[in-house]
Amino acid sequence: MMIDATVEPASEIATAPEIPAPVVPPATPPLRLLLDVDGEAAAVLAKAEVVLAHAAKRPVIRRLRQVFWDTPGLTIGRQGIGFAIETSGRRRQQLMRPIGVRPTGGRILSPVAMALDGERLDPARLAFLPGIDVGHVARLLPSDLVPVLALDLHRTIWQIEFGEARFALTLEKAEVEATAGRLGPCQVELLLQAGPAHGLYDFAAELHRAVPFELATHDAVQQAYRLVAAEDWWPTEPGQAPLLHHAMSVEQGLLAIGRAAVADLRAEIGRLTQAMPVEQVHQARVALRRLRSILSVFRKALPDAPRRALAGDLTALASALGQAREWDVFMANTLTPLGRALGEERGLKGLGFTAAVLRERAAADAYAAVLASDFMGLSLRLAAWFDAGLWPEPPSAEAAALLAEPLERYATAILRKSHKRFLAAGAHLAEAGPSDLHGLRIDAKRLRYVAEFFRPLFPGKPARRYVAALRDIQDILGTLNDAVVARGLAAKLAAQDEKYGPRAAGLVAGWSAAETEAARQRFAEVWRQFTKTARFWKDR
Incomplete structure (x- = not known):
């Protein structure tokens, strides 16, 4: 299966980009709660009283496509980074998103998005992401990158007012296209925008009374990489020791x-x-x-x-x-x-x-x-x-x-x-x-x-x-x-x-x-x- 990259082939990716300004994710990532739902639950959610009663206005529908580029050996993904071109209507932007942490239960790092420089993918920006192997990125040639997977996303977004909390509720239906096959994950994201953070969890508890869901262990991109790599980089097996170090409080x-x-x-x-x-x-x-x-x-x-x-x-x-x-x-x-x-x-x-x-x-x-x-x-x-x-x-x-x-x-x-x-x-x-x-x-x-x-x-x-x-x-x-x-x-x-x-x-x-x-x-x-x-x- 060939992936429609919707951007220039690797030979046309920028070969000598200027060093861009550093990319600095927020020190405290926004609070995001990711939930797994099936198709039946998704249909129930769209009509659920708890959603309709607290939605500030009618939902917004968005469709977009994300094509992820990597080396054939998935070097970038293995370092915990997803590197993509996102297209929404006529708007296209470069997307770099941390994918090294499982989203279960709370904060996950937000994507870093930038406008494309002359319609070209700019891999030099990867060097400024936390945790990336700078030396390897410096050696990475533009011709090394190929499209490895694509996501077609259909998002329905409600603005929710729940008590003093304000957050976006997004129902995301994804179609994952990769050489290894296809997937169709369906997930709900709650993204806190203002007010007490506990309101997000209180709303989720009330939502569960109407809509069956599970706390997600992988987001759509992680599921896609799991399909492409034929292995799980984010195992959920019990018994894993916590990552502690001497500098911790x-x-x-x-x-x-x-x-x-x-x-x-x-x-x-x-x-x-x-x-x-x-x-x-x-x-x-x-x-x-x-x-x-x-x-x-x-x-x-x-x-x-x-x-x-x-x-x-x-x-x-x-x-x-x-x-x-x-x-x-x-x-x-x-x-x-x-x-x-x-x-x-x-x-x-x-x-x-x-x-x-x-x-x-x-x-x-x-x-x-x-x-x-x-x-x-x-x-x-x-x-x-x-x-x-x-x-x-x-x-x-x-x-x-x-x-x-x-x-x-x-x-x-x-x-x-x-x-x-x-x-x-x-x-x-x-x-x-x-x-x-x-x-x-x-x-x-x-x-x-x-x-x-x-x-x-x-x-x-x-x-x-x-x-x-x-x-x-x-x-x-x-x-x-x-x-x-x-x-x-x-x-x-x-x-x-x-x-x-x-x-x-x-x-x-x-x-x-x-x-x-x-x-x-x-x-x-x-x-x-x-x-x-x-x-x-x-x-x-």
């Missing part, structure tokens, strides 16, 4: 860590299916706990009442998944190994069957709870908090001072304090009761999350060894907790089988007691190894 670090955790949560909740597979339930709960831990670690820097409310909503969603997770752990860590050890034990088979039935009921209840939880509303609040850095209340003077502190200093203080508290809590485990063990397990989780949050600031083997030693402790404490839960679940199951249930419950209790004793004996050595493990931060 506490506020910058908080937002980076929060964005990574929110991306994980969205991905994990998005993977949940009606069957609620074991690993999906587990990872969704982990993502929720990680976010709650972030709110706790940075609690002194955040507005207290909104922070508690947000943490409460995360806790409620985690609790909805909790019963299914308990049955999963019971079946995998107790019934399965016990069955292997005892073979054809009739009571255990009945116990396992009943447990599987109750697990399916719990999974169905959990899935229904997730669907009913207005996760999109929660996701929009998280987007405002972490993607856009907008909190319901301005920080207090004390919190503002803390947010301005160096991240590394804050991380060191938190790590030191958490480590010291954990050592004190674990010093007397031999005499600890179930409630003490449960508390120590929670402390271990919190310390591990803190270590993983700040680990990118301290790369190297010491951090890996510390986290590994902490994971060993957490595994043993998890075994101890599983044994307590297993005895309770077995008793619940036994009540439903008068003939074989009591014996099966007794077998579970005996197995759990043996597991508990073995775990306690292992703990002493694992704890000793942990206390000998070097701390990976520098105490000051």
